[in-house]
Structures are given as C-alpha cells and as structure tokens.
Amino acid sequence: MLYPISIILKMRKDKAFMTHLTLANVLHALARDIEWDMQRQVMDENSPLYGTYIPLDSGLDDISHGGGTRFLASCGLLVVARQTHPDMAPATPATDTLLHRMSIMADYMLKAQRPSGLMDLRSTNYDSPPDTGFVVQLLCALVELGRGEPLLADVLAKVETFIRRAAPGMMTGGFHTPNHRWVIAGALAQTGTLFPDIDVRDAVQAYIAEGFDIDAEGTYLERSVGVYDAVTNRSLLLFADNWHDAGDIARAHTAVTENLTFNLHLLHADATAETGLSRRQDYGIRSVPVPLIATFLHSNAISPNPQFVRAAxxxxxxxxxDEVSNLAWQTYTLLKFGEPAPSSASLPDHFIKHYPINAVWRVRRDQLSATVFGDVTRLMTLVYGAAELNSLKISQTYFGVGWFIGDSMRADGDTAVLRSEGQQKAHRPGYELPTGKPAPRDQWDAINAQRDWNPLPPALSELAITATETGFDLHYHTLDGLDQVAAQIALDFPAGGLWETEDTACTTQPGQVIFLKHGTGQMRFGNDVIEIGPGANAHMYQQMRHAEPPVPGMCRVLLTFVTPVDHRFFLRVFSGLQP
Incomplete structure (x- = not known):
C-alpha cells in the first residue's frame, strides 16, 4: 500500500510513535521512511532509470548510502525483522512489494557500478572508494542479518555480486578525509568476514597502521558531533567486530568510548549539540545528533555502559x-544486539570543563549550556531553554587584523580568559617600505614578503568570562594598539526573538542591527530570556569595516567603543517575567 504524500507528511510530523527507543518504534519509523522513499523510486519499466532512486534535492539517479543503498537496506532489514520479530514489525509495506523494490534497485546498482567496481557520489566524488565503502557497510550489514532467510536469497545474491566487484577498488583506490580511512577499513573487514575468499587483510592493515585519530580529550580530527563522529565510531565498531587482532580491537573500542563520552559534554539541555568545534558541514548547525544513537547502542553492546544507553x-x-530518518543503522544495531533495558543513568548536566587541546571551555548548569572557543572569531555561544546566543564576536577596524581570536586560552575554576595577540597577518599592523629597486608586477607577492616594514602596536586584548549562578560576567580590555580605533562587541541571536529595553520593544528580523547604547536589554524567546548589559555607545557603524557580518537568519546587538577599551558586562539568563 502506498500512502498519499499528504498522509506520509502527517505521519512524519506525528511524534507519538517515537516516544521510546524500542525496536518496535524504530521499525515503525523505518516503515514510514520506506513508504516515503518508494515514491522516489523509478517504476517505469521502459525507462533506462528503472529501479533507481531519485532524491528530491538533485533529480539524479542515486545509488549512494544516502539514497538507493539506504532504501534497499531499509527494505531488507524490515523483511528480516518480520521473520525474527513478527510481533514488533509493521505489516506494511507488503513483503512482496519490498522484495520487488529491492530487486530492481539492486539491478540498477549493478548497472551503475563502474568497471572499477566503485560507484559515484553524484554530489561530489566519482569512481569513489570511500563512498563505495559507505555503501558496502550497509550491504554487508544486510547480508550479515539476512543470510539464511529464503525470502531474501535472490536479492542477496545480487548484493553479493556488488560487494565482490567493489572490494578490489576499495582496497587500492584511496580516500579524501580522515573518516574515509575507517569507512573503508570497516567495510573491508565486514567483507572479509562474510566472504573469506576475499583477502582484505593487507589493505585493512595499511589503514589501521596509521593509528586512530583520537586525541587525549576524545575528539577525532574532524570534530563533527553532528555527522562524522557517528561515521567514524560506526566504522571502528564494524572494523572491531570483524577483525582478528586483539590489540587493534581494543584500541578501536577505546577510541569510540572516549569520543562518545566527550560528545556527551557537547549536548545542550534539549539534546541538540554544540557544533562550534566541527571542521565539517555540521558546523554551527544546532540539531539532535540522531546518528550517534546507533553507536551508543553498539558500544554498549560490546562493553555495557548504562550512560550510553540513556544517551541513546x-x-x-x-x-x-524530521531528525529521525535514515534508520537503517539503528535497526541493524537493535536487530543484532537486541533491545537494551531502559536506563535511568544520569547524563552530564552540571559541570565546567576545559579542553586545552581543542581550545574549548564548556559550562552546563541544567538548562544553561555555554561554550567558549579559542582559535576562532566566534568566541562564545549560549543556550538557555528556547533562548540562544548564536555567537559573541569582538573586532576593531585595525589594518584588517582587528578580529579578536583566542590565540590562547587559560582557565581557572569558574573563569576562562581568551587572549588575542592581534597578529594574524604578516606586516600588519603596519606599513611596507619601498625597496628602492624595480618591483615587477608579476613578483608583487614575493617582493612584498621580503620588504622592510614599519610596525605598529598590535591589537593585543583579553576577554575574561566568569560563570555565575545566573549566567556570566565578562570583561573585555585592550592591552596594546593605537588609541581612537573603532571597536565593537557583537552579539548575534536567531531572528524572531523579542528585544526589550526600558523604553523599547520589538520583534527582531533577519539582518537587523540593534545598538545597546546604555543600560540593559533583554532578548526573549518565549518564556526564556538572555539579558545583556550595560551597553556602550562610541560610534554608529552598523557594518564596521573588517567585522564579520551575522550569518543568515540572525539579528545583531552591538556595543560600540573606541580604543582603549575596558568594559565589564554581563549575560544573565532567566525564565518568566523577571529574574
């Protein structure tokens, strides 16, 4: 049965089916996703695209792990669940329908597979070993659980053909990013277990020999709590499940445990994640990191951890x-390891932690969740219930090197101090001097780098941030640099909040700039408030030269100065009409 799209959209918005993390609820959510995906599969037998999956965002045939492979694996896992857990699996879509859809999808995948055995990620990577690794991980997971089920025998034979063709290309083709190494290693380890005649050992060992990119604080190189931490953790767990060396297995498990523990300390009170550390596409995006659910469950199955169960x-x-989708890995994990007993373990919600390797200082006090960052211009974020400060930035109009960047961070108890040296570019602040000899235009950059120059004092400054019971006290003061330089503190909030001062109130709009000239102001989001004060008023630059503009969808509150600056201000949080 295919539901009309209006009904499917309604079901996707219906949260009732998702209340508890159980196999039955995951399977029902998976079935709803499959119903949706069926409408994106080409069913015209006369079309050269017959059987493939067409995503909404591209309109191109897509056999990747986010498209056709995910659809095929999801259908197959639902069929497996009906055989192993008939009391938990929904009855629709019909099994015959699922098997047919899987079969024609597998046919198209074999047709789209390149001579190398690899496939294309149409949005960026072609003839791609790592993206084939993502696909093979899912296909191997299906083969692992589906072997021996007569209903799946024909489809799994096609899947096996795809995997066998893909293995040589994955072993020799290479990668782009840190997580790709573990995707390929995990997929090859799975392949070697399922098909022992394919010798993957040397190829896997070449990757593992590099060592896992976990640091002493629990972060991977990409620091991507919203996307790639889950990819890396899953890949290392799949590798460990299918490898022979006890030392390698233990190191993989340790890396996963340390990363998941670190990520628990990046969660806000509403379970969304602080992504300001990320070096990937989830940077700055506030959402619940649903992909971590499967890795929390998988890690717990290997080494029981009630806190990980509760986190999942x-x-x-x-x-x-909208965030609960792409459920193949949650389904696989629950089918393979079973449903863990509900956990009441407490999660980190009251702490102050300094992570010097990653230059980050985290504060959680129940609903309050704040992060201070070094090495970037986005110095601080703050979440309190529905209220959110998306960023605090400081800058001066000073030779293009006036951005406050925390070149160093020190922390002591409730206080963190960022220090900006103001020396982001060569020969700035200052002026280059003439060489007294020809300077050909095609050698301008090389000659400029060698010039003598007249230096001026850098925009050396510090920002101290102290956690209090009701928010934060901040102190910004300049330590060097010329006087009479325009400076600002910019506080960016999601537009749509209610801004209120003693004599003004307005609903904020995207791109709006508000000057807090004196006194205090409150940014209200429903019942939750972030209060700022006192203000400062030295200039009226709305978009000060060299200052970074707010990201789309934000409004900005400005405190303005001319140097030297020595300003103490606060951020207070509360709920209701007043503190």
Whole structure:
C-alpha cells in the first residue's frame, strides 16, 4: 500500500510513535521512511532509470548510502525483522512489494557500478572508494542479518555480486578525509568476514597502521558531533567486530568510548549539540545528533555502559520527526544486539570543563549550556531553554587584523580568559617600505614578503568570562594598539526573538542591527530570556569595516567603543517575567 504524500507528511510530523527507543518504534519509523522513499523510486519499466532512486534535492539517479543503498537496506532489514520479530514489525509495506523494490534497485546498482567496481557520489566524488565503502557497510550489514532467510536469497545474491566487484577498488583506490580511512577499513573487514575468499587483510592493515585519530580529550580530527563522529565510531565498531587482532580491537573500542563520552559534554539541555568545534558541514548547525544513537547502542553492546544507553534513549526522545530518518543503522544495531533495558543513568548536566587541546571551555548548569572557543572569531555561544546566543564576536577596524581570536586560552575554576595577540597577518599592523629597486608586477607577492616594514602596536586584548549562578560576567580590555580605533562587541541571536529595553520593544528580523547604547536589554524567546548589559555607545557603524557580518537568519546587538577599551558586562539568563 502506498500512502498519499499528504498522509506520509502527517505521519512524519506525528511524534507519538517515537516516544521510546524500542525496536518496535524504530521499525515503525523505518516503515514510514520506506513508504516515503518508494515514491522516489523509478517504476517505469521502459525507462533506462528503472529501479533507481531519485532524491528530491538533485533529480539524479542515486545509488549512494544516502539514497538507493539506504532504501534497499531499509527494505531488507524490515523483511528480516518480520521473520525474527513478527510481533514488533509493521505489516506494511507488503513483503512482496519490498522484495520487488529491492530487486530492481539492486539491478540498477549493478548497472551503475563502474568497471572499477566503485560507484559515484553524484554530489561530489566519482569512481569513489570511500563512498563505495559507505555503501558496502550497509550491504554487508544486510547480508550479515539476512543470510539464511529464503525470502531474501535472490536479492542477496545480487548484493553479493556488488560487494565482490567493489572490494578490489576499495582496497587500492584511496580516500579524501580522515573518516574515509575507517569507512573503508570497516567495510573491508565486514567483507572479509562474510566472504573469506576475499583477502582484505593487507589493505585493512595499511589503514589501521596509521593509528586512530583520537586525541587525549576524545575528539577525532574532524570534530563533527553532528555527522562524522557517528561515521567514524560506526566504522571502528564494524572494523572491531570483524577483525582478528586483539590489540587493534581494543584500541578501536577505546577510541569510540572516549569520543562518545566527550560528545556527551557537547549536548545542550534539549539534546541538540554544540557544533562550534566541527571542521565539517555540521558546523554551527544546532540539531539532535540522531546518528550517534546507533553507536551508543553498539558500544554498549560490546562493553555495557548504562550512560550510553540513556544517551541513546534521550536523543531518540528529544529528536523531532524530521531528525529521525535514515534508520537503517539503528535497526541493524537493535536487530543484532537486541533491545537494551531502559536506563535511568544520569547524563552530564552540571559541570565546567576545559579542553586545552581543542581550545574549548564548556559550562552546563541544567538548562544553561555555554561554550567558549579559542582559535576562532566566534568566541562564545549560549543556550538557555528556547533562548540562544548564536555567537559573541569582538573586532576593531585595525589594518584588517582587528578580529579578536583566542590565540590562547587559560582557565581557572569558574573563569576562562581568551587572549588575542592581534597578529594574524604578516606586516600588519603596519606599513611596507619601498625597496628602492624595480618591483615587477608579476613578483608583487614575493617582493612584498621580503620588504622592510614599519610596525605598529598590535591589537593585543583579553576577554575574561566568569560563570555565575545566573549566567556570566565578562570583561573585555585592550592591552596594546593605537588609541581612537573603532571597536565593537557583537552579539548575534536567531531572528524572531523579542528585544526589550526600558523604553523599547520589538520583534527582531533577519539582518537587523540593534545598538545597546546604555543600560540593559533583554532578548526573549518565549518564556526564556538572555539579558545583556550595560551597553556602550562610541560610534554608529552598523557594518564596521573588517567585522564579520551575522550569518543568515540572525539579528545583531552591538556595543560600540573606541580604543582603549575596558568594559565589564554581563549575560544573565532567566525564565518568566523577571529574574
């Protein structure tokens, strides 16, 4: 049965089916996703695209792990669940329908597979070993659980053909990013277990010999709590499940445990994640990191950890229906290891932690969740219930090197101090001097780098941030640099909040700039408030030269100065009409 799209959209918005993290609820959510995906499969037998999956965002045939392979694996896992857990699996879509859809999808995948055995990620990577690795991980997971099920025998034979063709290309083709190494290693380890005649050992060992990119604080190189931490953790767990060396297995498990523990300390009170550390596309995006659910469950199955079980349950409970999708890995994990007993373990919600390797200082006090960053211009974020400060930035109009960047961070108890040296570019602040000899235009950059120059004092400054019971006290003061330089503190909030001062109130709009000239102001989001003060008024630059503009969808509150600056201000949080 195919539901009309209006009904499917309604079901996707219906949160009731997702209340608890159980196999039954995951399977029902998976079935709803499959119903949706069926409408994106080409069913015209006369079309050269017959059987493939067409995503909404591209209109191109897509056999990747986010498209056709995900659809095929999801259908197959639902069929497996009906055989192993008939009391939990939904009855629709019909099994015959699922098997037919899988078969024609597998046919198209074999047709789209390149001579190398690899496939294309149409949005960026072609003839791609790592993206084939993502695909093979899912296909191997299906083969692992589906072997021996007569209903799946024909489809799994096609899947096996795809995997066998893909293995040589994955072993020799290479990668782009840090996580790609573990995707390929995990996929090859799975392949070697399922098909022992394919010798993957040397290829896997070449990757593992590089060592896992986990640091002493629990972050991977990409620091991507919203996307790639889950990819790396899953890949290392799949590798460990299918490898022979006890030392390698133990190191993989340790890396996963340390990363998942670190990520628990990046979660806000609503289970969304602080992504300001990320070096990937989830940077600055506030959402519930649903992909971590499967890795929390998988890690717990290897080494029982009630806190990880509770984290998985909590992420599921807090995620919106739009965030709960791509459920193949959650389904695989629950089918393979079983449903863990509900956990009441406490999660980190009251702490102050300094992570010097990653230049980050985290504060959680129940609903309050704040982060201070070094090495970037986005110095601080703050979340309190529905209220959010997206960024605090400081800058001066000073030779293009007036951005405040925390070149160093020190922390002591409730206080963190960022120090900006003001020396981001060569020969700035200052002026180059003439060489007294020809300077050909095609050698301008090389000659400029060698010039003598007249230096001026850098925009050396510090920002101290102290956690209090009701928010934060901040102190910004300049330590060097010329006087009479325009400076600002910019506080960016999601537009749509209610801004209120003693004599003004307005609903904020995207791109709006508000000057807090004196006194205090409150940014209200429903019942939750972030209060700022006192203001400062030295100039009226709305878009000060060299200052970074707010990102789309934000409004900005400005405190303005001319140097030297020595300003103390606060951020207070409360709920209701007044503190």
């Amino acid at each position: 349950q909590w992420l599921w409970e807090k995620a919106s229906s």
